Amino acid sequence: MPNLPSHSSRRTGAAAPALRIPAERAVVDCAVYVDGMRLPGRYAHGAALAEVRRRGAGFVWLGLHEPDEQQMTSVGRTFGLHELTVEDAVHAHQRPKLERYDDVTFLVLRTVNYVEHESVTTTKEIVETGEIMLFCGRDFVVSVRHGDHSALADVRHRLEAAPERLALGPSSVLHAVADHVVDTYLAVVDAVQPDIDDLEELVFTPDTRIAVEQIYLLKREIVELRRAVLPLATPLRQLTRGAGNPVPKEVRRYFRDVADHHTKVAERIADYDETLSTLVDAAIAKVTVQQNTDMRRISAWVAIAAVPTMIAGIYGMNFDNMPELHWEHGYFVVIGAIVAITVGLFVTFRRNKWL
Known part of the structure; x- marks a missing residue:
């Protein structure tokens, strides 16, 4: 008969112990590679590492997606990862960096993705970011992904199709992932270029209005892209x-080839940032000119409206002894004077392009 909770525990509302979710729930793929070839079968991460060490050759590539603290702690205990790196892998939000913990290399990469949209003037997001963290040891690689756009399945398939590269060891995975991430940087900066061109055309096209906030939005996205991309230069330099x-x-x-591509991306991002700063200045100047034009137009109409208002105000004071009050044609003279003056002002302002 199963054990039932006691009456005392039900009365006190004692909390049930938290369920431990196994690390395998976060595993995307786990494979053993020997001489560049993937061994058949499915492995748990502990069994995979034991198989490699039993053979004395090959390495394990374990892929994880957004593991929680319990799952990552279990993996860290199996592979001997430092507790600080395990904490970083769980909480993410790290800058790109390269660190050494004994014989384990810890590399953090920021991933970027271009968000498709119909128009740069209506979208709220253009670039989204994620992270990939790599633990590279003598006989294992552990990749931890954060974000839905940073899948590494294609990278794994390309490497498996080139066993001579996998035969170089875990560092070949380190390079393949870094190369993949930098290639996505290139794709994103290529996709952002038309958005900047559209804004540039809107700003410098006469008689068009553009909200400066849209330029600020794109500039904010470029700043986010720069923060994800530029810090990677130091880790790549260290790896060469x-x-x-x-x-x-x-x-x-x-x-070295990855570092060259990264330099190209960094230069283009710097160009984009400079271009957007120029567009901000141009848009503000355009808004200022438009405001001045509007103020001149308003001032011209106010001046024209002031003429009949002033004359009507003078003759509406209801004094008995006022000139021209008893003229037979006084009303028509006043109306004619108002029309003549307002028409004269309208023509003058029109010639000066105030209207």
């Missing part, structure tokens, strides 16, 4: 150096 670098020489050559 020879002294004390755990990455094999064959893989370092590939990292």
Whole structure:
């Protein structure tokens, strides 16, 4: 007969212990690679690492998606990851960086994705970001993803189709993921270019109105893109150096190519930022000119309206002894004078392009 909770526990409302969700729930894929080839079968991460160490060759690639603290702690305990890196992998929101903890390399990459939209003047978001964290040891790679757009399935398939690269060891995965992330940077900056061109055309087209807030929105997205991309330059530089670098020489050559692509992306982002700053200044100047034009137009109409108002005000004071009050044609003279003066003012303002 199953054990039932006691009456005392029901009365006091004692909380049931929290369920422990196994780390496998966060696992996207776990594979063992030996001599560049994936071993058949499905492995739990503990069994995969045990198989590699039993063989004395190959490595494990474990892919996780947004693990919670319990799941990541279990993985960290299995692979011997430092507790600080485990905490970073759970909470994310890290800057791109490269750190060494004993014989484990910890690399943080920020991912970016272009949000499709109909018009740059109506959208609220253009670029979204995520993170990929990589733990690279002697016989394992653990990739931790945050965000729905940072999938690595295509990277894994491309590497499995090139066993000679996987045979170089876990650092080949490190390079492949970094290369994939930088390639997405290039795709995003290419996609952002038409948005900047559209804003530029709107700003410099005569007789068009544009809200400066839309330029600020795009500039904010470029700032977010810059914060995700630019800090990666230092980790890539560290991965291409020879002294004390755990990455094999064959893989370092590939990292130099990734660093070159990253430099191109950084230069384009800097150009975008400068262009948007110029567009902000131009849009503000355009708004100022438009406001001055509107104020001149309003002032001209006020001046025209002031003439009949002034004359009507004078002859509406109801004094008995006022000139021209008893003229036979006084009313028509006053109306004619009002019309003549207002027409004269209208023509003058029109010639001066105030109206």
